[in-house]
Amino acid sequence: MYAPDRDQDLRWMQRAIDLSALCPPAAGAYSVGAVIVGEDGTELAVGYSREVDPREHAEEAALGKLPADDPRLATATIYSSLEPCSQRSADRTPCARRILEAGIPRVVIAWREPSLFVDDCIGVELLLDADVAVVELPELAEAARAVNSHLRPGGADDRG
Numbered sequence: 723m724y725a726p727d728r729d730q731d732l733r734w735m736q737r738a739i740d741l742s743a744l745c746p747p748a749a750g751a752y753s754v755g756a757v758i759v760g761e762d763g764t765e766l767a768v769g770y771s772r773e774v775d776p777r778e779h780a781e782e783a784a785l786g787k788l789p790a791d792d793p794r795l796a797t798a799t800i801y802s803s804l805e806p807c808s809q810r811s812a813d814r815t816p817c818a819r820r821i822l823e824a825g826i827p828r829v830v831i832a833w834r835e836p837s838l839f840v841d842d843c844i845g846v847e848l849l850l851d852a853d854v855a856v857v858e859l860p861e862l863a864e865a866a867r868a869v870n871s872h873l874r875p876g877g878a879d880d881r882g
Contacts, residue, residue, distance in 0.1 A: 747872040756780035761797035781817040799828040803866040806845040818845040832866040
């Protein structure tokens with residue numbers, strides 16, 4: 723499994739936050755970026771919300787660029803600027819479940835999902851319950867929130 727030091731985690735998360743800035747803003751959705759990094763420290767795939775489809779999430783976009791059976795996923799880390807979602811509409815798989823199905827053993831996030839659209843996102847808890855290592859980088863939470871300032875008239879949700 724890719725086990726970088728904190729500086730590397732911060733660098734990859736900043737890449738995910740930079741990707742989130744590419745999202746077309748949407749009144750009913752967060753702007754999120756995701757980067758999948760192989761155990762050798764190379765970027766395997768990236769994605770951001772609404773990259774191709776208006777309902778597409780960042781993790782979904784990144785994972786969609788790799789074969790589902792890609793053996794590199796078993797030792798990879800996915801960086802997501804926001805906690806992977808735990809629920810979606812009936813025809814879409816939640817991102818936490820997508821990560822589990824891909825077999826990614828390590829997830830790094832900058833910001834826990836506030837209760838703006840979902841009352842109780844439990845993406846981190848679902849991952850932890852499945853023995854996925856989850857790392858939070860609270861020092862980058864404000865940068866992830868800033869990209870989402872379009873969601874509230876007074877700025878981004880200040881919970882996290």
